[in-house]
Amino acid sequence: MSLTVAPESGVTLPFTSREFRNAMGQFATGVVVVTANTEGEVHAMTANSFMSGSLEPPLVLVSIAKSAKMHERITKAQSFGISILAQDQEWCSNHFAGKTHPVLVPNFVQLEHIPVVEGANVQVATVLRHAYECGDHTLFVGEVTALVQDQGPAPPLVFHAGKYAAIAGAN
Template structure:
């Protein structure tokens, strides 16, 4: 019997993760935040509906989790109002903002402008931001505690993509940034 054939017939082995004692970091929370800010991200608005009322917040901790099934992940601070609302609703929307939507981002980040009034569309009965580069609706599948945040995993039920939105709204180093094309 070849080594490959032997491996194929062996049961999987669960290897325990090494136990690592937490140590005190040599940096401050502010230094960690500044360091993580060096990773450029897109900007999204997370939405949900609770008791017939729409709730939304700006975030940049968003990523795809899986293609099959289609999963997305948002990270929300435990202290944020949205945290409890996502748990209650069991569903959420994500709107990936386009470059012209700076006022939308600021509005849902707690810096409203008198010149801006949010406009929502309904996608699979979930509110999303009109004019976003991507809009998706997801059912909450998992919630994983992660320090002072929770990672909410949603299974995407529907999405819309606007390829002519003018490019993404980016965030880098604590401020909005522009994408410079290399080609």
Template sequence: MGEFTTGVVVISTEFEGQAHAMTANAFMSGSLEPPLVLVSVAHTARMHARIRQAQCFAISILCNTQLNCSNHFAGKPQTDNPPLFERLHDLPVVAGASLQLATALVHDYDCGDHTLFVGHVQALRAHPDKPRPLLFHGGKYNQLAAADWSAENVPTGFWHDGHEGW
């Protein structure tokens, strides 16, 4: 599954006054109306129990300058420059993330050794500068490159209207 390029998110929640967070890439939009999102969390992850206990979770979509943040919540603590949290709808979210959203847990579905947690979006905040995303592919971090979509460089099989650009 590593051949599928994904964004990188931090799943966070709060239980008994303590923030808990983990890095993940198994995140998707589930529905626009009502606004639902899904995360897939291993049964063995500490976050699994925390989401069930808290009955809510937040998502912070990381930008390409937040590699250290991703590593921190993936078990490689960044002691020199730890990530900072801010609050959204009374949940901790990663400061400076491209997008932050807070959810209320509405469903959970067993999926083999993982659980799919479905959250109803309660609040959403986008970074005003729209930074480029942090990507993950083939077991490595990556980032978007600017594409040359001029008529001469459009790959075979792509539709092009014959005008300059798209």
């Protein structure tokens, strides 16, 4: 792999997967919990590779590693939930990233039979419409069938450069 330093210089430098990941980490993102219900069991994982895709029809996208258990679960369920986390839900993000809290345990509620995190700033239920292979990941495109937005949403949970961050001026 190579990285163009400046278009006019034509200078390229080799870079590793870790360097690429660190570079992409300079893009601040929100944090979501992706959920799926397979055979009556709720599965969840933390992600920051989420975005809206379209207003008409309302579509959202999430990128999931092919090696992740969630990849198979979304494929099997043909639906997924998205919970956009608030700044005070860092513990919840950590929980679904494998760093469980000794006392706090996230609760789920059902939104059109799709589990979402209770108390999230936004809860979204989707039906899977497309799945596009993208290297070692798959872009799952879900059509939004229902959403709930907190009437007084808290500042969002933000991730930047490998750690949580706060938005300046957010309460």
